[in-house]
Amino acid sequence: MRDAYMKSDPAFVDWKTDQILDPAERWADWHGLVTAATARGVEVRRARIVSTPVSEYIRFEYDVTDGLNIAAGEDVRWLSRRRVTDLALPGNDFWLFDSSLVLVNHFDGEGENMEVELTEDPEVAKFCESAFEAVWQRATPHAEFELA
Template sequence: MPSPPTFKELFRDCQRTAVHLEARDAYSKTDSAFVDWKAGRSIDPAERWAAWHGIVSEAVSRGVEVRRARIVSMPVSEYIRFEHSVTEGLNIAAGERVRWLPRREASDLLIPGNDYWLFDSRLVYLNHFDGEGEPTEPEITEDSEMAKLCESAFESVWQRATPHAEFDVY
């Protein structure tokens, strides 16, 4: 049985779109960048996440549209303030478009129970986390019904969400 594709391979093989829906208020709280940010140390996103920047910017340079939507509780958690602070230098600098949606404005939307990436409207990469926000084994599926659900959910969030430059976390 062949091993599943790596995240880098998923981006490399993507031709048109890569969209990511995030709906947690915290992720790995032991992440060194988050720990440094909490301690007031300066973080250079381009340096800290050079590999990610390379993966995304390469895809964008081939014409892939990369979008990320984040559903967040208000007031935002400390972790979301951290994410917001690095988004410009990390995600947007690499070519992603990022929007934010307060959770209260998403109450009537049907969204999957897990964060996910959807590549070319057909391949779903489901992110799984434990109760502390630490990543566990992801799941990849090409189930067409799951892909349609994820695409519909993402687009409904995207339409309501606020562009990063206009979203205030304070």
């Protein structure tokens, strides 16, 4: 839900200088993990809430999505922040596993990764699942999303 993450990431730095990136190679561990999971039939969905016009970092994410996320089998959707005003959203990015385990990412003000928190609190999981589904229903599939 942030407009920039870890701007110190070497891949982002390389992208900014127009270096050719192979996302599946650059993030081989993630790509392999997701590819193996989706090959077993696990559904991996990612929703990105972005400001429009998008930031430079979001352009980077968009550019690597086909070669990394989609290639690994993820289903990715995008939603303009302008369209979420009436949705209740968690204050942090999260991953939800099996509707019961929530991995919360805490970032500092510059978007650098500070801490990861795991919780199995059923109320937190229920809230995160409800928020994600609301976003997912409004969001545009990656192949149809146009950067503003």
